[in-house]
Amino acid sequence: MEQNTQSKIGQQEQLRKVLLSQERPPKAGAVSASLTFGWRALLKIKYVPEQLLDVTFFPVMFTLMFTYLFGGALAGSTSKYLQFLLPGILVQTVVFTTVYTGVALNTDISKGIFDRFRSMPIWSPSPLVGALIADTFRYGIASVIVMILGLILGFRPNGGLSGVVLGIVLILIFAFSLSWIFTVIGLILRTPNSVMGVSMTLLFPVTFASNIFVDPATMPSWLRAVVDVNPVSVLTTAVRGFMQGTIDIGEVVWVLVASAILIAIFAPITMYLYRHKR
Amino acid sequence: MNSSKPNSNYSELAVEASGLVKIFSRHRAVDGVDLAIPKGTVYGFLGPNGAGKTTTIRMLATLLKPDEGSAKILGHDLIREPGAVRSRVSLTGQFASIDENLSGMENLILIARLMGYTRKQAKTRAAELLSAFGLEEAAKRQVKKYSGGMRRRIDIAASIVVRPDLLFLDEPTTGLDPRSRNQIWDIVRVLVGTGTTVLLTTQYLEEADQLADRIAVIDHGKIIAEGTSGELKASVGSGVLHVRLLDREKRSGAQRLLSERLGTPVHLSNDPAALSARVTQTERVSEALGELAKADIRVTDFSLGQPSLDEVFLTLTGRPAVEKTSKESHA
Ligand SMILES: Nc1ncnc2c1ncn2[C@@H]1O[C@H](COP(=O)(O)OP(=O)(O)O)[C@@H](O)[C@H]1O
Ligand SMILES: [Mg+2]
Numbered sequence: 001m002e003q004n005t006q007s008k009i010g011q012q013e014q015l016r017k018v019l020l021s022q023e024r025p026p027k028a029g030a031v032s033a034s035l036t037f038g039w040r041a042l043l044k045i046k047y048v049p050e051q052l053l054d055v056t057f058f059p060v061m062f063t064l065m066f067t068y069l070f071g072g073a074l075a076g077s078t079s080k081y082l083q084f085l086l087p088g089i090l091v092q093t094v095v096f097t098t099v100y101t102g103v104a105l106n107t108d109i110s111k112g113i114f115d116r117f118r119s120m121p122i123w124s125p126s127p128l129v130g131a132l133i134a135d136t137f138r139y140g141i142a143s144v145i146v147m148i149l150g151l152i153l154g155f156r157p158n159g160g161l162s163g164v165v166l167g168i169v170l171i172l173i174f175a176f177s178l179s180w181i182f183t184v185i186g187l188i189l190r191t192p193n194s195v196m197g198v199s200m201t202l203l204f205p206v207t208f209a210s211n212i213f214v215d216p217a218t219m220p221s222w223l224r225a226v227v228d229v230n231p232v233s234v235l236t237t238a239v240r241g242f243m244q245g246t247i248d249i250g251e252v253v254w255v256l257v258a259s260a261i262l263i264a265i266f267a268p269i270t271m272y273l274y275r276h277k278r
Numbered sequence: 279m280n281s282s283k284p285n286s287n288y289s290e291l292a293v294e295a296s297g298l299v300k301i302f303s304r305h306r307a308v309d310g311v312d313l314a315i316p317k318g319t320v321y322g323f324l325g326p327n328g329a330g331k332t333t334t335i336r337m338l339a340t341l342l343k344p345d346e347g348s349a350k351i352l353g354h355d356l357i358r359e360p361g362a363v364r365s366r367v368s369l370t371g372q373f374a375s376i377d378e379n380l381s382g383m384e385n386l387i388l389i390a391r392l393m394g395y396t397r398k399q400a401k402t403r404a405a406e407l408l409s410a411f412g413l414e415e416a417a418k419r420q421v422k423k424y425s426g427g428m429r430r431r432i433d434i435a436a437s438i439v440v441r442p443d444l445l446f447l448d449e450p451t452t453g454l455d456p457r458s459r460n461q462i463w464d465i466v467r468v469l470v471g472t473g474t475t476v477l478l479t480t481q482y483l484e485e486a487d488q489l490a491d492r493i494a495v496i497d498h499g500k501i502i503a504e505g506t507s508g509e510l511k512a513s514v515g516s517g518v519l520h521v522r523l524l525d526r527e528k529r530s531g532a533q534r535l536l537s538e539r540l541g542t543p544v545h546l547s548n549d550p551a552a553l554s555a556r557v558t559q560t561e562r563v564s565e566a567l568g569e570l571a572k573a574d575i576r577v578t579d580f581s582l583g584q585p586s587l588d589e590v591f592l593t594l595t596g597r598p599a600v601e602k603t604s605k606e607s608h609a
Contacts, residue, residue, distance in 0.1 A: 012468050015410040019441050019472045025394035027365070036391040040377065040384075047379050047420060116375040116436070119339045121365035122392050276343070 030123035037130020041104075042137065051100075055142040059093035060149055066213060067153065074214055079154045086150040087167060087239040088212030091232060093146055094139045094175045095207060099199040101135045102182030106195045109187070109277065118274075125271055132179050139175050143168045159245035167242035170255055174235050177259035180266035187273040212236050231258045292317045292444050292475035293338060295356075297347035300333050300499075307333045309499035310347070315477060315492070317352075317443075320470050322490030323479040324591075330499040331479035332372055335446045338477070339369045352443055368442035370433050372449045372479075378422035382413055382432045385421060389439045407435045411465075427458025434465060438474075445469065447478040451485060463489055483591065495594060502594050510590050519557050519566075522579040526551040532575050539566035557582065 028036070045052060063086070066074075071081030105128070108114050117127045147155075147164065157164050182199055189195045209223070210232040216224045227233050234254050241247035293315040300308040308330040315321045323331045336342040338349060340360040348355070354362040369375065376385045386404035395403055408417050411431045416424060421432060430450060437445055447466070451459040466476055466489055480486055486493045487507045495503040495510070503510055511517075519540070523532055529551065536555055537544045540562055544555040557563055563582055570577055 008464070011410070011412060012464060015465065015468045016472060018406045018410040019438060019469065019474075021406075024440055025396075025399065028392055028394040033392055036388065039391075040380070040388050043384060044379055111378070112371045112373040112375050113377055115336070115339075115341055115371045116369060116389075117392075118341055119364055119367065119369045120389075120392060121361065 028122060030126060033122045033126035034129040034133060037127050038133040038137070039130075041131050041134030045138070052138070052141060055093070055097050055100075055138060056145045058096065059089055059142065059146045062092065063089050063146065063149060063153070070213075082150065082153055082155050083244070084215070084240075085213065086146075086155045087243050088210075088236045089150075090143055090146050090168070091171055091236045091239060092207050092212050093142050094171050095178065095232060096200075096203060097139050097142055098135070098175050098179045098182055099196065099203065100138075101132060101179040102184075102186030102195045102199055103192045104131065104135075105183055105186035106189065106192045110192070114277075118277075124275065125267075128183060128270060128274065132176055132183075135179060136172050136176050139172055140168070143171060157243040157245075159241075159243045159247070163242045163245055163247070166247075167239040170238055170242065170252065171235065174231075174255055174259050177262040180263055180270055183270040184266050184273065187270065187277060206230060206232055210236060231255070234258065290317055291315060291350075292319075292352055293321075293349065293477065295338070295347065295349035298334065298337060298344050298349060299346035300330075300337060300342060301345050306499050308337070308344075311496070311499070311501055313349075313494070313501075315475060317475050318470065318473055319491040320466060320476045320478065320489050322486035322493040323477065323496055324481075324483065324486045324493050325479075325496035326481060329496045331496060332448055333499075334496070335369070335448050335477065335479060339367055339446055340364055341369075366442060367444045367446065368437040368440075369446045370437045370448065370450065372452075374421075374429060374433060376421055376429075376433050376436050379420060381418050381420055382408060382424070382428075383417040385432060385436055386439060389436045393440045395439075403439060407439065411435045412461075425458075427454050427461060430454060430458065430462055431465070434462070438469065441469075441472065441474060443473075444475045444477065447476060449479050449481065452481065459485075495591065497595050503590070511584050513590075517557050517560075517582055517584045518554055519563055520547075520552065520554045520579075520581045520583065521567075521570075521577055522549070522552045524551075524576040524578050528575045529553060531573065532570060535569050535573060535575070536566050539569055551578075 063082075066085055066089075067078050067082050071078035071085070075081035075084060114127065118124070147168070159167070182195075185199055186195050189198060209227055210230045211227055212232065216227045216233070219227060234251060235258075238247070238251040238255050241251060291314055293313050295311060295313040298308055298311040298313075299306065311330075311334055313321075323334065325331055333342065337344050338351060338356065340356065340363050343357070348357065350356065351363045352366050354366070356363060377388070380388065383404050386407055387400045390400035390403045391397065405417075408414050411434075413428060413432060413435070416428060421429060424432065434447070434450070437447075450466075451462050454462065463485075466478070470476055478485075478489065490507065492504065492506055493510060494501045503513065505513070519536075521532070521536070523529060529546065533544045533546065533553055536553065540555050540557060542556045542558060544553050546553055560582070567577065567580065
């Protein structure tokens with residue numbers, strides 16, 4: 001008993017010392033704070049490596065299914081179709097993965113840790129920017145996995161390594177920008193599941209009414225008009241261009257403009273909602 | 279307290295709020311709260327579930343914008359200088375405000391890095407805190423595998439990586455076992471000893487009584503009483519007199535006499551030889567006991583107890599303080 005009291009007093013003395021010893025560090029900069037949040041998000045992969053499986057399961061399934069089930073019918077031969085499909089599958093994979101950004105944000109907010117972040121003296125968008133940086137890293141991993149699968153199945157990019165890398169970078173830029181839509185959804189809706197549901201409902205038509213799976217030349221003209229202006233189509237065309245070595249700079253510019261517009265609209269909305277959440 | 283100069287920049291008050299209001303879709307969750315919390319003290323916010331404690335704290339921590347009213351935190355205007363406020367306060371929310379997927383160590387490093395420590399300093403600081411909070415052995419474990427008491431401690435540790443001038447603790451011990459509760463109380467006492475002002479909310483009357491220098495009793499978004507725990511008790515009456523008689527046959531006689539002398543109703547207890555009465559003026563107690571002796575009613579035992587804060591709450595609101603219910607409101 002006496003020993004207990006002794007150790008209790010010792011503990012309190014130690015705590016007092018720890019509280020009084022410290023010097024106040026200088027405020028963390030915006031970049032450092034964002035990267036710290038990015039580090040936090042990446043740590044989650046360490047504890048829940050399955051989330052990388054989620055990211056890769058669907059693209060692998062889609063690639064195999066479309067190539068072998070429909071490839072012959074759609075393009076004459078499976079290997080010919082794969083050349084067409086693979087850049088599109090990369091786009092689809094990453095676009096769908098952006099949904100998790102909104103889901104993760106919503107989960108965080110419902111857990112209350114965001115109250116702490118929001119009450120800290122840090123650059124206020126840094127938790128979001130950091131999460132997006134980490135997500136972009138995950139999209140990169142997903143892209144590499146799909147690309148390796150494609151190469152094994154017989155994808156042969158004429159654009160060479162640089163074409164592949166530039167194509168992936170373009171996808172990542174677009175995905176980073178697109179994520180801000182899902183942060184908005186993540187901040188508005190109440191539960192992670194509803195975020196998932198709404199986001200998927202939005203994304204399915206957008207990815208299927210695009211040129212990812214089939215050449216729009218075969219579509220009725222009204223649908224073709226829609227497909228042609230779909231940013232996902234524009235991105236897919238540009239990525240194909242990079243990977244097949246037939247890149248048209250105009251298409252790249254369009255993707256970058258679309259990305260900038262997405263950020264310009266949805267980042268401020270996100271920040272407004274974030275600051276005024278409840 | 280209301281007479282303190284509102285414009286002076288230097289203030290002995292850590293929190294100075296007037297007329298804070300927060301309305302959630304026409305429901306006035308906080309309905310005109312005034313506060314004057316002296317620096318270096320523990321201030322207790324006592325009220326049942328849904329009273330508006332969390333909402334008030336969230337406003338004071340810059341998380342919610344008040345719909346009406348104004349406040350100064352450590353001399354900084356809450357609305358105009360939220361950045362300055364944030365750099366001096368810290369919040370431990372009602373529900374885990376740490377990342378349960380990360381280990382205790384990683385959580386503290388995260389906060390330390392965000393507060394501006396270098397990677398190396400952050401590690402040192404995290405290790406120091408873990409050891410001071412008795413969490414060394416759990417350093418590498420994910421927080422979701424911690425017990426309730428350990429979670430609360432790591433949450434508080436995260437709030438004091440850089441010691442704040444003002445710490446908000448929202449229901450720090452709700453749901454904890456007595457031992458863990460005592461550990462949290464000790465931590466709060468040490469913190470205040472180092473100069474931090476603590477604003478804590480609680481549904482436990484005993485906790486406010488034990489820790490807080492001053493207490494505000496809040497109900498339906500309004501502060502219905504404020505003062506030291508002694509003052510609150512005194513406002514209700516000085517206490518309760520319990521008497522036990524040698525001869526239970528004489529109880530009705532004793533009841534009449536006591537009630538005449540004390541001027542308050544006298545209750546017959548379950549014990550057939552015992553009675554109790556509320557006392558408004560302590561002087562009358564000895565007179566009343568003297569009367570009993572004169573009437574040859576012999577007393578084996580008596581005590582004059584202070585009213586508990588439970589009784590305070592009952593008197594102020596006309597209903598008992600609701601202990602934690604199963605239906606917790608979120609946010
Ligand atoms: N975000 C919110 N939206 C709507 N109502 C809320 C919200 N947060 C709290 N409330 C309501 O405001 C009242 C006060 O809640 P709260 O401050 O959490 O009380 P306490 O912390 O004292 O239990 C409750 O009636 C609660 O339901
Ligand atoms: Mg609460």
